[in-house]
Amino acid sequence: MATEKLDLLILKTLDLEPRHGYGIGQRIEQVSLGVFRVTLGALYPALERLERAGAIRSKWALSENNRRARYYTVTAAGRRRLTTERQAWERSAEAMTRVLQADAK
Amino acid sequence: MSGLWRRWRELFQRQRVDRESVAELEQHVAMAAAEKTRAGVDEREAGRQARPELGSVAVVREQLAEGRSGFMMEQLLKEIAYAGRVLRRAPGQTVLSVATIGVGIAASTVLFALIDGVVLRPLPYPDAETLVAISDTNPSLGLDRTGVAGGNIDDWRRGAPGFDGIAGYYAMGRTVSADTDADVVLTAQVSADFFPSDPGASACRPDVYRGRHPGLAVQYGQRAHRRRSGRDHRARPLAAAVRR
Numbered sequence: 001m002a003t004e005k006l007d008l009l010i011l012k013t014l015d016l017e018p019r020h021g022y023g024i025g026q027r028i029e030q031v032s033l034g035v036f037r038v039t040l041g042a043l044y045p046a047l048e049r050l051e052r053a054g055a056i057r058s059k060w061a062l063s064e065n066n067r068r069a070r071y072y073t074v075t076a077a078g079r080r081r082l083t084t085e086r087q088a089w090e091r092s093a094e095a096m097t098r099v100l101q102a103d104a105k
Numbered sequence: 106m107s108g109l110w111r112r113w114r115e116l117f118q119r120q121r122v123d124r125e126s127v128a129e130l131e132q133h134v135a136m137a138a139a140e141k142t143r144a145g146v147d148e149r150e151a152g153r154q155a156r157p158e159l160g161s162v163a164v165v166r167e168q169l170a171e172g173r174s175g176f177m178m179e180q181l182l183k184e185i186a187y188a189g190r191v192l193r194r195a196p197g198q199t200v201l202s203v204a205t206i207g208v209g210i211a212a213s214t215v216l217f218a219l220i221d222g223v224v225l226r227p228l229p230y231p232d233a234e235t236l237v238a239i240s241d242t243n244p245s246l247g248l249d250r251t252g253v254a255g256g257n258i259d260d261w262r263r264g265a266p267g268f269d270g271i272a273g274y275y276a277m278g279r280t281v282s283a284d285t286d287a288d289v290v291l292t293a294q295v296s297a298d299f300f301p302s303d304p305g306a307s308a309c310r311p312d313v314y315r316g317r318h319p320g321l322a323v324q325y326g327q328r329a330h331r332r333r334s335g336r337d338h339r340a341r342p343l344a345a346a347v348r349r
Binding site: 019020022025026039041044047048049050051052053054055057059060063065067068069 | 106109111112125126128129130132133134135136137139140158159160161162164166168172173176282316
């Protein structure tokens with residue numbers, strides 16, 4: 001998965017509520033109906049990258065099963081990034097669709 | 106944690122960041138396994154399935170560590186490029202800063218050279234740190250320190266076995282004249298054993314003292330003579346001059 005696409009998926013998922021890494025992966029997989037399966041090697045480098053960039057922040061807390069887990073939250077900068085990247089994605093997805101569906105004339 | 110805090114931790118708490126990553130990855134795998142167990146898979150089997158599906162914790166850990174150091178390198182290059190741009194944009198300030206730093210370095214170098222020469226570097230005598238200055242006293246005149254008569258030095262040499270040697274000097278101004286020109290130089294008469302007689306130590310040659318020990322500058326009267334006449338017609342020293 002391209003890194004920008006994964007970053008966008010993570011930001012969108014965390015925009016709804018704070019989650020731990022496993023929760024983020026689960027959510028993306030469920031909502032995409034199993035199309036996107038997030039591995040450790042894709043998810044955690046992306047989380048570190050986003051946190052370094054200040055788009056998300058993390059905090060250790062107890063999970064629903066009373067386990068210590070690191071919870072990620074979107075920051076204000078992350079929300080702004082989500083908006084712009086989402087618009088850019090939608091524009092390029094529409095353009096892609098138009099090109100692929102164009103009839104031969 | 107803000108982005109800045111995160112970066113600070115990656116730089117200064119590298120091992121802790123790494124430990125936390127491993128804990129987080131293990132936790133992730135454990136959660137996936139627990140999910141499978143809840144769905145009815147045998148606990149051991151669930152653990153076996155979860156790992157390959159998600160990828161190896163060890164490999165991802167390496168990958169994360171590489172990402173962190175790569176990021177640091179990239180950041181460093183960016184900072185250098187940024188500094189270069191800023192300096193180019195304000196040449197006046199750049200010149201001023203460089204000059205200020207240059208003067209600062211020069212001043213501390215000079216200061217260090219002085220301290221090194223005067224304080225830190227020992228005089229070129231064996232066991233220089235044991236050197237002491239001896240003066241005479243004259244209680245009847247109420248003088249704590251007076252000059253020493255040459256005969257006394259001879260007596261002390263004989264009567265003070267605790268010293269390896271005792272040398273004396275007597276400083277005074279003298280006139281050095283050459284042709285029609287004359288100059289006053291500070292000179293000293295010294296006892297024969299004033300300069301240590303280690304034949305291997307060229308540093309003990311009196312004319313070398315000056316450069317290495319600004320505090321005890323020894324120069325030949327001949328030098329002043331040469332300076333005055335502009336010619337080096339007598340290579341014989343006129344006097345050993347001690348400037349303190």
